Amino acid sequence: MRSLLSIYLLLGCQMALAAGAVTEYQLENGLKLVVKEDHRAPVVVSQVWYKVGASYEHDGITGVSHVLEHMMFKGTDAHPPGEFSRIIAENGGRENAFTSKDYTAYFQRLEKSRLAVSFELEADRMRNLHLQDKEFQKEINVVMEERRLRTEDKPTSLTYEQFLASAFISSSVRIPTIGWMNDLENMELRDLQAWYQRWYAPNNAIVVVVGDVEPEEVLALAKKYFGSLQPEEIVPPKPRLEPPQKGKRYVNVQAPAEVPYTIMGYKVPVLKTAVEDWEPYALEVLANILDGGDSARLTRELVRGSQVASSAGAGYDLYDRQAGLFLLDGTPAGAHTIAEVQQALFEEVQRLQQSLVEADELARVKSQVIASDVYEQDSPFYQAMKVGQLETVGLDWKLADVYVERINAVTAGQVQAVAKKYLVEEQLTIAELDPLPMEAGSTARSGGNGGDHGH
Numbered sequence: 001m002r003s004l005l006s007i008y009l010l011l012g013c014q015m016a017l018a019a020g021a022v023t024e025y026q027l028e029n030g031l032k033l034v035v036k037e038d039h040r041a042p043v044v045v046s047q048v049w050y051k052v053g054a055s056y057e058h059d060g061i062t063g064v065s066h067v068l069e070h071m072m073f074k075g076t077d078a079h080p081p082g083e084f085s086r087i088i089a090e091n092g093g094r095e096n097a098f099t100s101k102d103y104t105a106y107f108q109r110l111e112k113s114r115l116a117v118s119f120e121l122e123a124d125r126m127r128n129l130h131l132q133d134k135e136f137q138k139e140i141n142v143v144m145e146e147r148r149l150r151t152e153d154k155p156t157s158l159t160y161e162q163f164l165a166s167a168f169i170s171s172s173v174r175i176p177t178i179g180w181m182n183d184l185e186n187m188e189l190r191d192l193q194a195w196y197q198r199w200y201a202p203n204n205a206i207v208v209v210v211g212d213v214e215p216e217e218v219l220a221l222a223k224k225y226f227g228s229l230q231p232e233e234i235v236p237p238k239p240r241l242e243p244p245q246k247g248k249r250y251v252n253v254q255a256p257a258e259v260p261y262t263i264m265g266y267k268v269p270v271l272k273t274a275v276e277d278w279e280p281y282a283l284e285v286l287a288n289i290l291d292g293g294d295s296a297r298l299t300r301e302l303v304r305g306s307q308v309a310s311s312a313g314a315g316y317d318l319y320d321r322q323a324g325l326f327l328l329d330g331t332p333a334g335a336h337t338i339a340e341v342q343q344a345l346f347e348e349v350q351r352l353q354q355s356l357v358e359a360d361e362l363a364r365v366k367s368q369v370i371a372s373d374v375y376e377q378d379s380p381f382y383q384a385m386k387v388g389q390l391e392t393v394g395l396d397w398k399l400a401d402v403y404v405e406r407i408n409a410v411t412a413g414q415v416q417a418v419a420k421k422y423l424v425e426e427q428l429t430i431a432e433l434d435p436l437p438m439e440a441g442s443t444a445r446s447g448g449n450g451g452d453h454g455h
Helices: 004-019 064-071 083-090 112-127 133-152 155-167 181-185 189-199 215-226 279-290 297-305 338-354 359-376 380-392 397-409 412-422
Strands: 022-026 032-037 043-050 094-099 104-111 205-211 249-256 261-268 309-315 324-332 428-436
Touching: 022 215, 032 215, 032 380, 043 112, 043 380, 064 094, 064 104, 064 133, 064 189, 083 094, 083 112, 104 112, 104 380, 112 205, 112 215, 133 155, 133 181, 133 189, 155 249, 155 261, 155 428, 205 215, 205 380, 261 338, 261 412, 279 297, 279 309, 279 324, 279 338, 279 359, 279 397, 279 412, 297 309, 297 338, 309 338, 324 338, 338 412, 359 397, 359 412, 380 397
Parallel strands: 032 205, 249 428
Antiparallel strands: 022 032, 043 104, 043 205, 094 104, 261 324, 261 428, 309 324
């Protein structure tokens, strides 16, 4: 009988063959075009990625990247407000956008013959956006309400926001994607105009196309619609290096909530910053040992076992542009306390530091990680996402092709090594949600930290 890992690898090869080749181009104005063939269905995903997000911002204009994302649907000389979405819908397509710390992206999914529609509209608003005060006043109110709903009325999201602001002193990682409310309240149209002029240019953009297309035909369309756009002088933001942390940090958040909550984070390297290129992959495996489904350690030991927590998780993103965090979080169950949950999380970290992961457990976890990546490759949208994400944070999109190989190469000794090296007290920040009484008739909202936005 074949092992699960060999089956997943075989499936991955089959999907890679179905997806076809990747072709990369650079237009004279600096625009980068990446085309990935996937001929399994007559559809195409088109994404435009700009190398700008919340981590490019500074105090006083936080949230400007996200607000500008909203305003990108408010029209040009050629297309009045609302027409972008109407044209895409009339052509049977779907579209949206999102802002993160490291990038802003706009995407459409269309029947393959409609790619030119997407290109024409995106090229138009890349350089010809109409930023009008009337539309801005409406949209800034939408964003402030979004902040209230997604962050200020969600105690766990509020805790996460305060946690990030405490974990980082200098690094712009501390800036919330949606912005601080005071900055939103005082934002002006000229802030958006300056941000748009500075960053929305072909030489700061990557166009990713995945689907049933021929690369040379896509290149011809790109030259037709994007080729005449004028580049900007792009000045990268000054480095904002985080000073070394000198000890454990605590933050207490008091907010109306039904249950307490804790989040803990250790500063760790990511692919962009790692000295040893294997370490981020070992941290990825480590995160999945702790929180990789119902069979993972946190669920098995803390939720089903000791029942000290009603929920517990771990997280890590090896593709961040700047400093990374290895995250642990949990909510106490029943009469158990935050302190008990934290102690239980620490004990699981110590287990990883003191003892090698058994071979069977390591193989199972790696199989799960690889399987998740393999099956995500079945989606043209995910394929495009991975290319765009890697390129906008300053990594080569080809790293996506070696992910399975690198995960499979991780050893138990490497997992233990990164746990010992990075999951240490002097690199730790802890945030606690201290529930205040709920107002009569109100319901605390649960949810994550936001950052994925529509228009």
